[in-house]
Amino acid sequence: MRALVWHGKEDIRCDTVTDPEIEDPRDAIVKVTSCAICGSDLHLFHNFIPGMLPGDIMGHEMMGEVVEVGHGMDGKLKKGDRIVVPFTIVCGQCEQCRRGNFSVCETTNRKRHLANKVFGHTTAGLFGYTHLTGGYPGGQAEYLRVPFADTTHIKIPDAVSDEQALFLGDIFPTGWQAAAQCDIEPTDTVAIWGCGPVGQMAIRSALLLGANQVIAIDCVPERLSMAEAGGATTINFESESVAERLNEFTDGKGPEKCIDATGMEAHVMASQPDTLLDRAKQMLMLESDRPHVLREMIYVCRPCGVISIPGVYSGLSDHVPMGALMNKGLTVRSGQTHVNRWTDDLLRRIEEGQVDPSFVITHTVDLAQGPEMYKVFRDKRDSCVKVVLKP
Amino acid sequence: MYYVANIMRSKGDPKIVRSGPSSIEPADRLARRLGWFSIGLGAMEVLASRRITRALGMRGSEGLVRAYGFRELFSGVMSLSVDKRAGMWSRVAGDGLDAATLLSGFRYDNPKKHNVALALLMVGGIAFLDYKAVQQTVARSPRRGGGRRLYADRSGFPKGLEAARSSAKNLLGRAAVGAS
Numbered sequence: 001m002r003a004l005v006w007h008g009k010e011d012i013r014c015d016t017v018t019d020p021e022i023e024d025p026r027d028a029i030v031k032v033t034s035c036a037i038c039g040s041d042l043h044l045f046h047n048f049i050p051g052m053l054p055g056d057i058m059g060h061e062m063m064g065e066v067v068e069v070g071h072g073m074d075g076k077l078k079k080g081d082r083i084v085v086p087f088t089i090v091c092g093q094c095e096q097c098r099r100g101n102f103s104v105c106e107t108t109n110r111k112r113h114l115a116n117k118v119f120g121h122t123t124a125g126l127f128g129y130t131h132l133t134g135g136y137p138g139g140q141a142e143y144l145r146v147p148f149a150d151t152t153h154i155k156i157p158d159a160v161s162d163e164q165a166l167f168l169g170d171i172f173p174t175g176w177q178a179a180a181q182c183d184i185e186p187t188d189t190v191a192i193w194g195c196g197p198v199g200q201m202a203i204r205s206a207l208l209l210g211a212n213q214v215i216a217i218d219c220v221p222e223r224l225s226m227a228e229a230g231g232a233t234t235i236n237f238e239s240e241s242v243a244e245r246l247n248e249f250t251d252g253k254g255p256e257k258c259i260d261a262t263g264m265e266a267h268v269m270a271s272q273p274d275t276l277l278d279r280a281k282q283m284l285m286l287e288s289d290r291p292h293v294l295r296e297m298i299y300v301c302r303p304c305g306v307i308s309i310p311g312v313y314s315g316l317s318d319h320v321p322m323g324a325l326m327n328k329g330l331t332v333r334s335g336q337t338h339v340n341r342w343t344d345d346l347l348r349r350i351e352e353g354q355v356d357p358s359f360v361i362t363h364t365v366d367l368a369q370g371p372e373m374y375k376v377f378r379d380k381r382d383s384c385v386k387v388v389l390k391p
Numbered sequence: 392m393y394y395v396a397n398i399m400r401s402k403g404d405p406k407i408v409r410s411g412p413s414s415i416e417p418a419d420r421l422a423r424r425l426g427w428f429s430i431g432l433g434a435m436e437v438l439a440s441r442r443i444t445r446a447l448g449m450r451g452s453e454g455l456v457r458a459y460g461f462r463e464l465f466s467g468v469m470s471l472s473v474d475k476r477a478g479m480w481s482r483v484a485g486d487g488l489d490a491a492t493l494l495s496g497f498r499y500d501n502p503k504k505h506n507v508a509l510a511l512l513m514v515g516g517i518a519f520l521d522y523k524a525v526q527q528t529v530a531r532s533p534r535r536g537g538g539r540r541l542y543a544d545r546s547g548f549p550k551g552l553e554a555a556r557s558s559a560k561n562l563l564g565r566a567a568v569g570a571s
Binding site for chain 1: 392393395396397399400401402403404405406407408409410411412413414415419468469472473474539540541542543544545546547548549550552555556558559560562
């Protein structure tokens, strides 16, 4: 089969690889009908996340048709079912899964000894990601083996198209969780840094969860226009002061809720010297993340507000103002997405026509064009916001 | 490396049969090679500054050569990073500095002026490659100005923005009544 394979920094290839095989009674093989390139795939593309090996198959946003199942499915999944595969692999049985904390499933990371060493405790196995999270082959491929498939799936009715359903596996619940963990109240202003795909989903989610005002911060006109279309007021940080504008919108008090949909690769700008320093340190491997957005959020957030971090951070961040964080009494909520906690509700909203996540798709291409599209997406060329690949 | 990587995989995981074209372009490869060259040259300038100044008949400039060595090391690291265009520009600027410094040593009374001429020739050749790499390496930032598509019609709410707002308000209203 064909698959997009990581060979090293900025080196993705559409390779011919052997087909995946059932290994465990709870495994299933899925024929992938649609998959997407995620912003966090770019962190792997840039080799900023440790633990990738040449030959790893990329991709953690995928859906398709079940073509083979192991004999331990207990009727929960059968051949012909149309499913979205959540990016977090969940056993459904451990203590964390029973609590709904699916992204920290205690069972599914097959290389949990690495995660134990690096993170202190294991987190869930993830598709198409670092070996710290199991090194499971990803879904930017024609076929995918889904471990723990009886619990790691979201069944999709025929009335919902691939484009509408695909993002239930990652970016839609990620944006939703980012907003939900802000505990939004009707008077709240929610500020969202980053108008990439997750930021766009967070904007729609904050609005659907009843925020009084949503403010989106970015510098790319296409993304700002999409954010405005979703009901946000926008700030272009290249031409405006974020702190000043946020104070204008909130009578000088700052937003109650702040969402970091940017993560470890914040934009580098000469007018923000900390971003230059972070970039230099990142190059010299003295710091793994560029936490400019985190610093800015802590500075502008209203005292006793909430900081929600769906953006990916990989390791160590310098100069995070813990003094301001502590003295302002801010609450930080973060984590990889507990996808299955949210998907029933989100699928219902899609079916009812409340929301259609396909708005974010700007490019749909054949899988073979994947390596080129990584660069187009990374460089935001051709007004690219979200790439869907068709194997 | 692939053999070692495959040891880390399980039996049912796919393995590469045939490799396709890479996302790395020739300009990226050139930038990488120049980056490694920069690191090699920089290390030499830092560690063997006295031998370099002796070969060029420019004794007394050891400190300057060492400083240029650190500059080369930084340019090399930058050229190997994802911001390779910035690294290439810093190399071009460095080539200018190198050429200016070498020209100051290209005097009649310098017994090693032939070595200086040779070094100048090498700097010229490398500068040509550096500039070529700058031109061919794609800018990381999106294009400015025209040719952009704006997405003002993509609300993501099939029933419209106002319907989404009012359904959220209704939901919050019902939740408040339920709580009281």
